[in-house]
Amino acid sequence: MFKQIRPAISVLALMTLIAGVAYPLAVTAIAHAVFPAQANGSLIRDAEGAVRGSALLAQRFDGAQWFQPRPSAADYATVASGASNLAPSNPALAERISKDAQRLVGEGVSPVPMELVTTSASGLDPHLSPAAARWQIARIAAARSIPANNLERLIDQHTERPLVGPAVVNVLALNLALADNRFSTEPE
Amino acid sequence: MHVQDYWLILAFFALVLLPAPFLGRYLFRAMEGQKTLLSPIFQPVERLCYRIAGIDSEAEQDWKTYALALLAFTLASLLALFAILMLQGLLPLNPQQLPGLEWTLAFNTAVSFVTNTNWQAYSGEAALSYFSQMLGLGVQNFVSPAVGLAVLVVFCRGIARRSSNSVGNFWVDLTRATLYGLLPLCLVLALFLVWQGVPQTFLEYVTAHTLSGTDQVVPLGPAASQIAIKQLGTNGGGFFGVNSAHPFENPTAWSNLLEMAAILLIPAALVFTFGHYVKDLRQSRALLASMLILFVLGLGLGLYAEYQPNPALAALPIEQVGSLEGKESRFGTTASMLWATATTAASNGSVNAMHDSFSAIGGMIPLFNIMLGEIVFGGVGAGLYGMLLFVLIAVFLAGLMIGRTPEYLGKKLEAREVRLLVATLLVMPLGVLVFGALAVSLEGPAASISNPGAHGFSQALYAYSSGAGNNGSAFAGFGANTPFHNLMIGLAMLLGRFGYILPVLAIAGSLAAKKRAPLGSNSFPTHGPLFVTLLTLVILLVGGLTFLPALALGPIAEHLGLVQGF
Incomplete structure (x- = not known):
């Protein structure tokens, strides 16, 4: 055993230099040269350069005039994010979904899309399916007094259709477009 | 299921299986020190490492010395990582000024990453500095699968060599596995992940002023480099607490596909590496067939279960489809279940959805995969040596049935090997x-x-299965960060790691010393459909008989209760 101590310590130190220092530094250097926006967290800045969020992280939106993202078990906390981890058999899950569904039925047609009453895994799911976004059109159109067609078109424009995954639309992108005056009749 | 779900499954299998024969051959050549495409780059680095560490790369070890070297390295790793986690408050690269961990959590985390389990009782973005992630966990993410790979090649040499006392040199195997096996693939995957949106920076967290006028902290860090090795090294410890469900850890359907394929890429290739060692690729194809049968059975049952509506929600005015609780929109049900199957078929343990909220049967599939010992492709190295143990058991049973001394690829299995085999069968039940x-x-x-x-x-069953099986995934509602669970799951992880490695090395040493018996016409062939069936049944029987009662009390009872409306 004692004969193995020197190689143990020196190999660990060498691997730390290679895998723990050189490798992440190399990735960082290349990443910042080739994909600087993504490497820094896909931040969204306004005209003054202030950071308004990340394109990849859901934000909390209150009010009928905004697209609502998936519910978040951690209330859209980022440090640390989290999920409900409620079991399918847990009565608390059925109760929560029932309460949210009753509230939402008042805002749109029945049935309510599953995504709008279930919390995501990260609590920061930035996306909705196009169907779940469209389900919210009537409410938003009424709150903003704008034609539903405009919102239909907005959703279509922002829909991503990857070949190997479900079609999704980024909620923050939709709301950024709404905040832009072309779509909004309300003062921000 | 929609058309893109079928594309996803097809693309996943293509990415795992098509490169496997080539990557497997490359890994064989690299581990045996033969010339490869990357030798011009890595050979000088390798030689430099041996010179600095005072290693004679030509000197081979017998299995006991090999085991001692492995234990010494593990001990050094464990102490170094424990110290880093305890002292992170004093160390650099800590822009959020996070304090050191509580000692049972530091012990649990150190054991977790050294044993390639990567169980997480902490949340990365809230508890760990960039230094701890990179120089602590990140390094173990490389060397712990490299140790697994080293043990596997020792097993392969044990079967392939004749009348030999030596099984290889641990330091050489470890270095080659890290340099040639893991580093190049990680570099490629990490850059792909940054392209898709995974952060890679040393800047501190950014505070955003949201559209609603509140503040949102955007957690950052050198995530992409860590996530690449987390997937490829069957580690599974997320940079962020919710692992690959986090939009920063896994931003798109494409990043999801590649991260998922990365889990099984090297394990599938190693099946062919084994074939090259024993100079019989038919053996590889037989093992692969058995693995694929088990994988597809689990995936099929899981997908069926996940797409069923939850009976507890039947009366509500909502869409009656499979639950999306704990799942991300950009992945949906298919990618979530496929990931859950892959991550537990291997000892990866990363998640892109919360297994705790899966349907009762959908959640049982990953649990059962872990209980089988993660031998369906399995962890880097660890999966295949686990599978080879089952092969030896199947051969032993076949030997009993036909009344001959059991032998595998010309090596007779005698009392000593069978005793060691039985010892490994007790690890999972004990843990x-x-x-x-x-x-x-x-x-x-x-x-x-x-x-x-x-x-x-x-939940408790899953936690201890995950620990003993060195998986690391969880029914995450389970509050694992208590001194009791930190210590007990820590012990389960050590048991699950060394309860296999030491007997495997001993069996390998014992097999290497044997002569090769000539293959007679009465020998039981280990590459045909008959053997594949026997092997698959042995795996299901051993796993089933051991754990069915526990599963009946957990997921099966939950399922029946839901269906009956209790």
Whole structure:
């Protein structure tokens, strides 16, 4: 055993230099040269350069005039994010979904899309399916007094259709477009 | 299921299986020191490492010396990582000024990453500095699968060599596995992930002023480099707490596909590496067939279960489809279940959805995969040596049936090997059933359970299976960060790691010393459909007989309760 101590310590130190220092530094250097926006967290800045969020992280939106993202078990906390981890058999899950569904039925047609009453895994799911976004059109159109067609078109424009995954639309992108005056009749 | 779901499954299998023969051959050549495409780059680095560490790369070790070297390296790793985690408050690269971890959590985390389990009782973005992630966990993410790979090639040499006392040199195997096996693939995957949106920076967290006028902290860090090795090294410890469900850890359907394929890429290739060692690729194809059967059975049953509506929600005015609780929109049900199957078929343990909220049967599939010992492709190295143990058991049973001395590829299995084999069969039952039973029967530890009824039992069962199986995934509602669970799951992880590695090395040493018996016409062939069937049944029987009673009390009871409307 004692004969193995020197190689143990020196190999660990060498691997730390290679895998723990050189490798992440190399990735960082290349990443910042080739994909600087993504490497820094896909931040969204306004005209003054202030950071308004990340394109990849859901934000909390209150009010009928905004697209609502998936519910978040951690209330859209980022440090640390989290999920409900409620079991399918847990009565608390059925109760929560029932309460949210009753509230939402008042805002749109029945049935309510599953995504709008279930919390995501990260609590920061930035996306909705196009169907779940469209389900919210009537409410938003009424709150903003704008034609539903405009919102239909907005959703279509922002829909991503990857070949190997479900079609999704980024909620923050939709709301950024709404905040832009072309779509909004309300003062921000 | 939609058309893109079928594309996803097809693309996944293509990415795992098509490169496997080529990557497997490359890994064989690299591990045996033969010339490869990357030798011009890595050979000088390799030689430099040996010179600095004072290693004679030509000197081979017998299995006992090899085991001692492995243990010495593990001990050094364990102490170094424990110290980093305890002292991170004093170390650099800590822009959020996070304090050191509590000692049982530091012990648990150190054991977790050294044993390639990567169980997480902490949340990365809230508890760990960039230094701890990179120089602590990140390094173990490389060397712990490299140790697994080293043990596997020793097993392969044991079968392939004749009348030999030596099984290889641990330091050489470790270095080659890290440099040639893991580094190049990680570099490629990490850059792909940054392209898709995974952060890679040393800047501190950014505070955003949201559209609604509140503040949102955007957590950052050198994530992409860590996530690449987390997937490729079957580690599974997320940079962020919710692992690959986090939009920063896994931003798109494409990043999801590649991260998922990365879990099984090297394990599938190693099946062919084994074939090159024993100079018989038919053996590889037979093992692969058995693995694929088990994988597809689990995936099929899981997908069916996940797409069923939850009976508890039947009366509500909502879409009656499979639950999306704990799942991300950009992945959906298919990618979530496929990931859950892959991550537990291997000892990866990363997640892109919360297994705790899966349907009862959908959640049982990953649990059962872990209980089988993660031999369906399995962890880097660890999966295949686990599978080879099952092969030896199947050969032994076949030998009993036809009344001849059991032999595998010309090596006779005798009392010593069979005793060691049986010892490995006891590891999972001991870690899962004994430790798990202790956890649920003590009042304090049982308080970590967060869901009522049968599912609560499943949570504890999953935690101890994940620990003993060195997986690392969880029914994450289970409050694992208590001193009791930190220490007990830590012990389960050590048991699950070395309870296999030491017997495997001993068996390999014993096989290497044997002569090769000539293959007679009476020998039981180990590459045809008959053997594949026998092997698959042995795996299901051993796993099933051991764990069916526990599963009946957990997920099966939960399922029946839901269907009956209890």
